[in-house]
Amino acid sequence: MASQEIEALANALARLPGLGPRSARRAVLWLIKRRETGLTQLVNALNAVQGRLVECDTCGNVDTTNPCGVCTDPRRDSRALCVVEDVADLWALDRARLFTGRYHVLGGRLSALEGIGPEDLAIGKLLLRVEAGGIDEVVLAMNATLEGQTTAHYIAERIETLPLRVTQLAHGLPVGGELDYLDEGTLAQALRARRPVG
Numbered sequence: 001m002a003s004q005e006i007e008a009l010a011n012a013l014a015r016l017p018g019l020g021p022r023s024a025r026r027a028v029l030w031l032i033k034r035r036e037t038g039l040t041q042l043v044n045a046l047n048a049v050q051g052r053l054v055e056c057d058t059c060g061n062v063d064t065t066n067p068c069g070v071c072t073d074p075r076r077d078s079r080a081l082c083v084v085e086d087v088a089d090l091w092a093l094d095r096a097r098l099f100t101g102r103y104h105v106l107g108g109r110l111s112a113l114e115g116i117g118p119e120d121l122a123i124g125k126l127l128l129r130v131e132a133g134g135i136d137e138v139v140l141a142m143n144a145t146l147e148g149q150t151t152a153h154y155i156a157e158r159i160e161t162l163p164l165r166v167t168q169l170a171h172g173l174p175v176g177g178e179l180d181y182l183d184e185g186t187l188a189q190a191l192r193a194r195r196p197v198g
C-alpha cells in the first residue's frame with residue numbers, strides 16, 4: 001500500500017481530464033521512477049504557473065501575463081480577429097498554426113435553453129473592439145453546433161454595417177463538432193476555406 005501522500009497525488013491526477021484512477025497510478029509510478037528528472041520538472045512547471053494565471057483584459061485568453069502573449073506578439077496581424085467560444089478553441093486553432101491574427105474569447109455561446117444571453121458573454125467587449133477600427137476581417141469560429149451557429153449569426157448581424165469582412169469557418173466541420181476535439185489538419189482546412197457570412 002502506498003502512503004497517504006502518494007495516494008493524494010494519485011487522486012489529484014485521477015481528476016485530470018483524460019485520466020482515470022488506473023492511468024493516474026501509472027503516472028505516479030512513472031514520476032516515482034523518474035523523481036530526479038520527470039517529477040522535478042513537473043513540480044517546477046506547476047509552481048511557475050500557480051498564482052500567475054490571469055485572464056487577458058483584451059481578448060479573454062488565459063495566460064501568465066495580461067495582456068496575454070497572443071495580444072502582445074508583434075508578429076501577429078492586428079487587422080484580423082478570430083472570435084471563439086472558449087479558451088480551449090483559441091488554443092486548438094492556434095495549434096493549427098494557420099491563423100496569424102488575434103483572438104476574442106466570448107466565454108460561451110448564446111443559449112435560450114440555459115438562459116445565456118448576449119450580456120452574459122464578452123460580446124459587448126467584442127463590439128467595442130471592432131468598432132474602434134483597425135480591423136479588416138472578423139473570423140467567426142464558433143463550434144458547428146446549433147448554439148454556436150446562432151451565436152455567429154447574432155454577431156454577424158451586429159457588425160454587418162461596419163467596413164470589414166466577416167467570414168466563418170468552412171462547412172465540412174462535422175455537425176455538432178467542437179473545435180477542441182478536431183485534429184489540426186481539419187481545423188487548418190476549415191480556416192483556409194473560410195467564407196463570407198451571409
Ligand SMILES: [Zn+2]
Pocket residue numbers: 056057058059060061067068069070071
Ligand atoms: Zn489577449
